[in-house]
Amino acid sequence: MSNYDIIRKKTIEFLKKARDAGCFKHILIPMEIPSKESFSYVLIKDESFLIDASPLPPVNPVQGAKVLSSLTRRGELTGKTAAVMRPCEIRAVIELGKLGQVKLENIVLISIDCPGLLPFSSYTADPEKGKARFEKVIGEWGNDSIRPVCMTCTHFADKAGDIHIGIIENNNDISVIPVNDRGKALLEQCVIPAGKDTGARETKIKKETDKRQENLNKSDDELKNSLQGLNNLDKMFADCIGCYNCMRACPICYCRLCYFNSENIRHEADEYIRRAEAKGSLRFPADTLLFHSGRMTHMSLSCVGCGACEDACPVSIPVARIFQFIARQNQALFAYTPGSDREENIPLVVYKESELEDFEDSH
Amino acid sequence: MAEIMKLKKSADAGIKDILKYLLEKKKVTGAFLLKKTGAGSVHYSLVTNNDEMERSVPFAPVMPENAARMLTIFMKQKPPGEPLAVVVRPCELRALVELSKLGQVDLSQLFVISVSCPGVYPIKTYLKAEKPDELDAAYKKSAANGEIQKDLRATCNACEHFLPIGADITVLLVGKDMDSACDIVMNTEKARDYLSGMELKKAEEDTESKAVVSLRKKRDAEREKLFSSLPLPDAGMDGLIQVLGKCIQCYGCRSVCPICYCTLCYFDSANNESPAPISENEAGKRGAVKVPSDTLFYHLGRITHIGISCVGCGACSDVCPAEIPLPALYYRSGKMIQDMFEYTPGKNRDEERPLSVFKEEELGEYEH
Amino acid sequence: MNEEFTPKIVGFLCNWCSYAGADLAGVSRLQMPPSLRTIRVMCSSRVDPLFIIKALLYGADGVLIAGCHPGDCHYMKGNYYARRRFAMVKSLLEATGFEPERVQLSWVSASEGIRFKETIEEFTNKLRKLGRNKAAKKVFV
Numbered sequence: 001m002s003n004y005d006i007i008r009k010k011t012i013e014f015l016k017k018a019r020d021a022g023c024f025k026h027i028l029i030p031m032e033i034p035s036k037e038s039f040s041y042v043l044i045k046d047e048s049f050l051i052d053a054s055p056l057p058p059v060n061p062v063q064g065a066k067v068l069s070s071l072t073r074r075g076e077l078t079g080k081t082a083a084v085m086r087p088c089e090i091r092a093v094i095e096l097g098k099l100g101q102v103k104l105e106n107i108v109l110i111s112i113d114c115p116g117l118l119p120f121s122s123y124t125a126d127p128e129k130g131k132a133r134f135e136k137v138i139g140e141w142g143n144d145s146i147r148p149v150c151m152t153c154t155h156f157a158d159k160a161g162d163i164h165i166g167i168i169e170n171n172n173d174i175s176v177i178p179v180n181d182r183g184k185a186l187l188e189q190c191v192i193p194a195g196k197d198t199g200a201r202e203t204k205i206k207k208e209t210d211k212r213q214e215n216l217n218k219s220d221d222e223l224k225n226s227l228q229g230l231n232n233l234d235k236m237f238a239d240c241i242g243c244y245n246c247m248r249a250c251p252i253c254y255c256r257l258c259y260f261n262s263e264n265i266r267h268e269a270d271e272y273i274r275r276a277e278a279k280g281s282l283r284f285p286a287d288t289l290l291f292h293s294g295r296m297t298h299m300s301l302s303c304v305g306c307g308a309c310e311d312a313c314p315v316s317i318p319v320a321r322i323f324q325f326i327a328r329q330n331q332a333l334f335a336y337t338p339g340s341d342r343e344e345n346i347p348l349v350v351y352k353e354s355e356l357e358d359f360e361d362s363h
Numbered sequence: 364m365a366e367i368m369k370l371k372k373s374a375d376a377g378i379k380d381i382l383k384y385l386l387e388k389k390k391v392t393g394a395f396l397l398k399k400t401g402a403g404s405v406h407y408s409l410v411t412n413n414d415e416m417e418r419s420v421p422f423a424p425v426m427p428e429n430a431a432r433m434l435t436i437f438m439k440q441k442p443p444g445e446p447l448a449v450v451v452r453p454c455e456l457r458a459l460v461e462l463s464k465l466g467q468v469d470l471s472q473l474f475v476i477s478v479s480c481p482g483v484y485p486i487k488t489y490l491k492a493e494k495p496d497e498l499d500a501a502y503k504k505s506a507a508n509g510e511i512q513k514d515l516r517a518t519c520n521a522c523e524h525f526l527p528i529g530a531d532i533t534v535l536l537v538g539k540d541m542d543s544a545c546d547i548v549m550n551t552e553k554a555r556d557y558l559s560g561m562e563l564k565k566a567e568e569d570t571e572s573k574a575v576v577s578l579r580k581k582r583d584a585e586r587e588k589l590f591s592s593l594p595l596p597d598a599g600m601d602g603l604i605q606v607l608g609k610c611i612q613c614y615g616c617r618s619v620c621p622i623c624y625c626t627l628c629y630f631d632s633a634n635n636e637s638p639a640p641i642s643e644n645e646a647g648k649r650g651a652v653k654v655p656s657d658t659l660f661y662h663l664g665r666i667t668h669i670g671i672s673c674v675g676c677g678a679c680s681d682v683c684p685a686e687i688p689l690p691a692l693y694y695r696s697g698k699m700i701q702d703m704f705e706y707t708p709g710k711n712r713d714e715e716r717p718l719s720v721f722k723e724e725e726l727g728e729y730e731h
Numbered sequence: 732m733n734e735e736f737t738p739k740i741v742g743f744l745c746n747w748c749s750y751a752g753a754d755l756a757g758v759s760r761l762q763m764p765p766s767l768r769t770i771r772v773m774c775s776s777r778v779d780p781l782f783i784i785k786a787l788l789y790g791a792d793g794v795l796i797a798g799c800h801p802g803d804c805h806y807m808k809g810n811y812y813a814r815r816r817f818a819m820v821k822s823l824l825e826a827t828g829f830e831p832e833r834v835q836l837s838w839v840s841a842s843e844g845i846r847f848k849e850t851i852e853e854f855t856n857k858l859r860k861l862g863r864n865k866a867a868k869k870v871f872v
Contacts, residue, residue: 026646028654033608033871034601038685040608042870043642046650049870061611061685062655070655075638103639124609124685231401238402239490241427241619243682248613257627266436269443272409273393280415283400284407284433312613314682315490596828603827604871629781648790653871660781660788660872666823667780696826703822704815718819721811723801729818731837731850 003138004056004131007167010174011055011112014165014192015082019047021190024108025079028067030057037124041067043081055084055165056112058134059123063308064089065251069101073254076103083107083161086114088153088306090160091339092251095302098346101254108186109161111179113168116146116156120311141168141208149307149320152216157205160339163187168208169201223325236322237292239315242285246309246319252299259298260291292319296326301347302338303327365570367535368563370545374534377545378421378450378476381532381558383413385448390557391474392443395434396421396450404490407433409447421450422478422536424502424515425489429678431458431621435467442469450476452483453527454676457709458621460529461672464716467624474557477527479537479575481506482519486681503541509574511581518677518690521586523579526570528710531557538574590695593688603659606692609685610658616679616689622669629668630661666696671717672708673697738792738858740851742767743778747805748840749797755844763848764855767795774798775836776809780820783834787824790867793833793858797850800838810838832861 001009015027030039031053039057041064044050064085071077085093090111096102115137123130133145142151150156157168162183166175176192178184226232244260247253259265265287276282303323310320331337333356334347370377382394398408398419405423407430410416430451437443451459456477462468483489484498492498498514505512511520527533533548547563548570549555594602614630617623629635635657645652666673675694683689701707704717744750750771756763768791772778775798786794796817804810817836824831835854839847866872 026643031651031870033604035605035608038609040871041654042651043646043654044651045643045646049651061609067654070636071642072639074633074636075640077639078643120611120684121686234400235402238400238404239427241406241486241682243615243618245613245615245618245682245684248615248618249611249684256631256633261626263440263626266440268441269438269447270441272437273411273443273447276393276409276411280412281398281408281410281418283398284395284409285428285436312611312615312684314615314684315487596826599828599830600865600869603829604869608871645789649868649870651870656872657788658872660785663784663788663823663827663829664781667784667820670823671819692827696823699826700819700822703818718812718815721808721815723811726814726818729814729821729836731835731854 002135003171004135006172007056007138007174008054011084011165012050012053014174014176015084016047016050017192018082018186018190023080023186023190024082026077026081027053028071028081028083029053029055030060032057037127043071056114056167058118058130058137059120060086060089060117060306060308061120061311063092063249063251063306065092065096065102068093068107069096069251069254072103072107073101077106080106080108082110084110084112085161087111087155087158087160088114088304089251091155091158091304092302092306094160094339094342095252095304095346096254097342099254099302108163108182110163110165111159111161112165114156116142116150116153117307118145119147142212147307147310147320148219148318149305149310149324152212152219152321152324153305154209154212154216155304156208156212158340166201168204169198175201219321220325223321227322227325233289237288237317240288240292240317241315242288242291243314244291245312245314247295249308249312250299251304251306251308252302253295260294265290296323300327300330301334301336304338365548365568367566367568368547368549369566370547370563371543372545373543374422374536374539374541374545375420377547378534379416379419381476381547381561382419382448383416384561385474385557386411386413386416388560390446391448392445394419394448394450395430395437397423397425409437422534422541423489424481424483424499425486426452426455426483426676426678427486427490429458429619429621429676430455431462431468432619434459435462435621435624438468443472446472446474448474448476452480453477453524454480454522454674455621456527456530457524457674458672458676460709460712461622461674461716462624463712465624465672470712474553475530476532476534477530478534479527479570480519480522480525481536482512482515482522482525484514485516488514506536507538507540507574509538509578511578511585516677516680516690517589517688518675518680518694520582521589521694522582522675523586524674524707525578525582526575529712533570535570537578538572589691593691593695595692607658607662607687609687610662611685612655612658612661613684614661615682615684617665619678619682620669621674621676621678622672623665630664662692666693669693670697670700671704671706674708736859736863737764738766738855738863739768739790740766740793740795740854740858741786741791742769742795742797743772743775743782744769745775745798745810746771746773748799748803749775749837749847751841752797752839752843752847755841756847759844761844761848763851766855766858767851774804774806774809775813776806776816778813778816780816783820787829787833787864788866788872790864792861792864793835793854795835795837795850795854797837797839797847800840803840830861830864832857833864
């Protein structure tokens with residue numbers, strides 16, 4: 001049996017057991033779609049469907065946080081529901097919780113170690129090959145067939161939920177790790193022994209984190225040069241056609257009507273002509289850089305680097321890498337790691353009386 | 364037979380000359396056409412000066428954005444005070460006409476230049492091409508011979524309205540050597556008036572040239588093929604799920620659709636959101652349910668919104684990250700609806716859209 | 732099994748004619764199969780094509796739109812628009828193979844209690860023959 005199937009089987013076994021013990025009633029989990037070309041989150045009520053679930057799909061067409069917010073933003077679930085997701089998805093869920101877009105009351109968050117995801121388009125082009133590639137990804141714990149933004153992710157084993165499923169340290173088993181008191185209570189309720197922390201897990205995580213940190217440094221160096229100055233920025237987004245798929249796929253961009261779709265940035269024709277006259281011509285859609293940099297100001301503090309934007313870009317702009325590059329710098333400014341602490345506020349809604357003096361004029 | 368002006372230069376250079384003349388003589392305040400950007404990509408641009416015009420590529424075989432959509436952005440708030448020349452493809456022009464019926468654009472100030480259209484490459488194929496010259500050469504060759512170029516957008520190869528309807532001037536590309544001929548049909552008084560000061564050599568020619576006729580025939584066959592490429596309608600519900608199952612609900616197809624003009628789409632509105640208990644109820648009924656659901660609802664619903672005006676430009680197909688064969692679905696369903704009402708979107712500016720009018724005696728077969 | 736099966740029909744009835752027709756059928760104690768779920772709308776033209784599609788996707792076995800006879804619309808011409816929209820939806824369902832037989836447009840006036848009963852009976856029988864709407868059980872909608 002492949003690693004993929006072992007993880008799948010063991011996770012489903014655990015979920016079944018926990019459900020039978022009354023830890024939760026429903027399960028939100030990815031499942032392969034009938035055409036076998038992709039995966040999709042499904043809310044399972046009838047346990048017999050669980051057998052087809054895929055807790056660790058090779059691709060992630062819709063980011064889990066988006067799934068949960070579409071489900072609960074108009075009201076909480078009535079039945080207790082387990083949501084099985086990757087760490088970046090759960091981190092985004094936590095950010096959306098802070099932004100009032102997810103109601104977490106009846107949800108048990110279960111995160112799972114993530115070896116990375118394959119680029120969506122390459123997977124759907126040939127799902128059979130994709131599955132074989134992903135099996136290797138699990139075995140080697142990430143290789144260069146995963147998305148570039150996944151290769152630089154250091155949060156792949158973040159225990160982000162209430163319960164965490166560890167797979168990194170084992171080839172043929174999963175370990176169920178309680179993350180907080182809630183998770184602990186739930187595991188006790190269903191009499192599932194918590195995975196023993198043998199130290200092997202930490203060692204493996206450390207090793208893989210170092211590898212990815214190295215990738216990250218390399219990618220940062222490259223980006224630093226290619227993002228410097230207006231001309232470079234312009235080049236980076238040269239092919240942008242203004243479809244806003246990146247914004248639509250982003251779990252953090254939750255606005256119903258985006259500012260950049262609003263009338264606020266639509267002008268009278270003569271205004272566009274004046275702008276064109278000032279430099280000889282004006283590209284349409286106009287304001288491409290305003291859109292991207294504006295979106296950065298909206299979501300970068302909460303950006304978890306899930307890469308959904310890059311998967312959705314029809315002209316292959318490395319949006320996720322660019323946004324992560326900026327986002328990490330912004331987050332560092334406030335020593336903020338999105339999705340790490342549910343109690344911590346998003347930096348822009350709080351302040352300290354004395355801080356950030358470096359940014360003030362010295363006069 | 365139509366009156367044709369022949370410029371002995373490439374189609375690109377010829378039309379640039381005309382645009383420069385129009386700008387110089389202040390017939391128009393600007394020109395809206397494809398242009399190489401400073402960063403090396405190709406996009407629509409509003410060009411107001413003749414030096415910048417040099418960088419324009421009016422007939423680059425790509426449609427990065429649908430011009431009708433861009434022109435809606437340009438003039439929805441308030442149309443321009445003075446005339447503007449636009450270089451658009453026939454489907455873009457048809458979309459413009461539909462949008463004007465929908466009150467989104469004002470065509471009165473536009474001087475429309477269009478082409479007999481050989482089609483365009485998918486955006487990614489063209490913008491990310493390693494050897495763009497080869498693409499250009501292959502394009503020009505198939506255009507000159509009135510042949511199908513298999514790498515073009517699927518909808519382009521299946522297009523039946525590749526001669527523009529209602530343009531002021533038409534540049535003939537199908538059946539012509541784009542490198543050496545710029546043959547222009549003057550369709551309107553406005554065209555003759557605007558270009559009256561230019562020295563143009565006249566000739567008489569049939570716009571339904573051999574190449575056009577032959578291309579039309581080939582495209583008719585391609586269209587049949589495209590339409591029958593889906594498992595629909597035979598596979599019914601399962602077929603729909605098979606075709607649309609990959610959808611990631613980015614709504615990119617809607618974002619780039621020229622006809623989808625709403626600022627706030629119904630499918631983004633609160634009307635289309637269901638509180639958790641509804642999903643739970645559906646999960647109960649079905650055993651499990653996809654979240655977010657309503658994928659089929661979105662696509663079928665969108666066809667009820669745009670089907671009647673769908674010009675089959677193919678913008679939706681280029682932008683779909685899941686590469687769903689959207690044109691086959693939208694264009695085909697749209698065409699079936701249009702055929703029922705005997706309506707060709709963008710054909711007649713004075714004809715009302717079928718859903719805004721009615722006849723007292725009609726459609727008896729739909730009543731029970 | 733099909734004889735047991737009572738289809739679920741979502742019926743959009745116009746306030747001025749068909750709803751009153753249904754009412755008349757009721758007070759006249761005409762017997763009808765219990766298949767109809769009524770939604771009263773002010774006019775048949777109030778029925779957004781999306782209502783029809785949503786009802787079908789969420790498992791209705793049939794959708795009935797009933798309004799005033801042509802020429803009798805309380806708002807003069809609403810039912811003419813409704814007819815065009817209905818034709819559009821039906822043609823979309825045909826194009827996509829989504830069982831166009833499950834939707835029906837009927838004209839029933841306020842005085843036609845018997846006609847209303849017959850409409851429901853006929854449609855119900857037709858849907859019985861068609862069987863259940865498979866969309867009701869699909870996971871990936």
